[in-house]
Amino acid sequence: MKAYEIRDGFGLEKLVSCERPDPTPGPFQVRVRVKATSLNYRDLMMVEGRYNPRQKLPLVPNSDGAGVVDAVGPGVTRVKVGDRVIGLFAQAWAAGEPTRLAQQSTLGGPLDGALADTMVLREDGVVPTPDDLTDEEAATLPCAALTAWSALVTHGALKAGDVVLLQGTGGVSIFALQIARLMGARVIITSSRDDKLERARGLGAHEGINYVTTPDWDKAARALTGNAGVDHVVEVGGAGTFEKSLRAVRPGGTVSVIGVLSGVAGAVPLTSILMQNLRVQGILVGHRQSFEALLRAFSQHAVRPVVDRVFPFDEAVAAFHHLKSGAHFGKVVIRVG
Ligand SMILES: NC(=O)c1ccc[n+]([C@@H]2O[C@H](COP(=O)([O-])OP(=O)(O)OC[C@H]3O[C@@H](n4cnc5c(N)ncnc54)[C@H](OP(=O)(O)O)[C@@H]3O)[C@@H](O)[C@H]2O)c1
The missing domain is CATH 3.40.50.720 (NAD(P)-binding Rossmann-like Domain)
Structure with a gap:
């Protein structure tokens, strides 16, 4: 699989592309071929070492990714091969108050994230992508949209x-x-x-x-x-x-x-x-129940995410510089697959 890693210290200049062995999903896990990832300010802070200077490296950054399931591990019942899915920011937060486990289950730090063509996630750490959204649009939602929804609606x-x-x-x-x-x-x-x-x-x-x-x-x-x-x-x-x-x-x-x-x-x-x-x-982003409510509301009201610009995978570092410049309006996306 192809990925970007923060490897030998922090900084955008330390974000390097690499090859890793293709992962195999374990029990209750799914393998997702990532089609698109979007950038959050958190991802920039993570790469620059401002989010968690003690973050263990190497790390694949980015909390937001959407793609297609191409393999499932033993016991998986929630999704099947071929399903379009969106990864949840917090893999282990279904509903209710956050727990330490939920806080530590976030993609793009401490867990490897979506700036890669392949991710292995929990089966309950993905939700189906609504039919009316492209993968690029879907990839904008898990962190920024859910955070706004949690702030205004859930809380x-x-x-x-x-x-x-x-x-x-x-x-x-x-x-x-x-x-x-x-x-x-x-x-x-x-x-x-x-x-x-x-x-x-x-x-x-x-x-x-x-x-x-x-x-x-x-x-x-x-x-x-x-x-x-x-x-x-x-x-x-x-x-x-x-x-x-x-x-x-x-x-x-x-x-x-x-x-x-x-x-x-x-x-x-x-x-x-x-x-x-x-x-x-x-507010720390939010849980799956809120994310599902947000997806229903967006579908019913035909809300389309505002995508500022889509970068190709090999220009990921330029995408980060674009976010850092503050020139964008809405979301910056990287096409992966
Ligand atoms: N707690 C959470 O769960 C959570 C989740 C997501 C994001 N966040 C945080 O929320 C913040 C925004 O994240 P994001 O991903 O939406 O960032 P973003 O897309 O990079 O937003 C940057 C924009 O914010 C505006 N801005 C910058 N400095 C400002 C200031 N001093 N006053 C008012 N507006 C300012 C600018 O808009 P204009 O160009 O229009 O001026 C800038 O383009 C970040 O600090 C991020 O870490 C937290």
């Missing part, structure tokens, strides 16, 4: 009429825009670029704020709600945005803590959280 209990504030136009935020719209919410989105705000409006965002030309985007978002504050912030900015997110949300509202794009550590203004009765909810 956020979003309802029609709520106001959602989204940050930037990367993978998680564009899925959050699509999910918020299908749930009947009003969407305010920020971006560093006006042309991206225009594209987001085309996808149904009601208002856009350029966070570069309007550094007080939290006040601007509040103003758009008659100073009441938004119901829900999908917080992907991290240290540089968290405090403003707390100021943008209404009393009793929810801030879903998801990303660290502008840093991982900062002061936590505890009084804002307690005085405003805020709910600050940490």
Whole structure:
């Protein structure tokens, strides 16, 4: 099989293509011929050693992959050879609260991931690919879309009429825009670029704020709600945005803590959280039950993932550089098979 490995230390220059022996699926495992993988900011952090500097190497990166089952091990009943499937981000998290085992069962670190033409996964670590999605579209879903769904639906209990504030136009935020719209919410989105705000409006965002030309985007978002504050912030900015997110949300509202794009550590203004009765909810992607609910909703409402660009397998490193540049809108995909 062909794969990319982070081998002798971290950094995009250390991401090398390699050949490995073809794996054989063991009991209750399936072998998937990967057709497409998508990039998440997490994958970039993993390759650069910023996600887990103690990650054991070599590692095949990427948590998202979709493909076709070409062999099954003893005891497999959930899928059969020829089925199109999507790998789950957390292989051992079916539903409910996360466990240590679930947290350690994630693809692209600590487990080998989808930047390879072959993966061996648990039979309950894959779900059928909806017929209406291409493999490239399907490969965008396991991490970013499920994270947005977990934040807004599973934990956020979003309802029609709520106001959602989204940050930037990367993978998680564009899925959050699509999910918020299908749930009947009003969407305010920020971006560093006006042309991206225009594209987001085309996808149904009601208002856009350029966070570069309007550094007080939290006040601007509040103003758009008659100073009441938004119901829900999908917080992907991290240290540089968290405090403003707390100021943008209404009393009793929810801030879903998801990303660290502008840093991982900062002061936590505890009084804002307690005085405003805020709910600050940490999100780590999500479980299979939520993923299945998301797939049903996307199929029923004909939601198509927004694919920014598809790179060939031998240009995987260029795909990472493209993600790192922040030039993308939605998801960056690598065609594998
Ligand atoms: N907790 C979880 O389960 C989970 C799951 C998925 C992702 N994440 C995290 O969520 C974050 C986003 O991930 P992703 O894969 O969606 O990333 P991505 O696709 O690479 O998104 C990057 C985009 O975010 C925007 N951005 C960057 N810095 C920003 C800032 N300071 N304020 C507002 N927007 C900013 C930019 O959009 P514009 O170009 O429009 O300005 C940029 O293009 C990452 O930190 C990732 O690690 C966490």
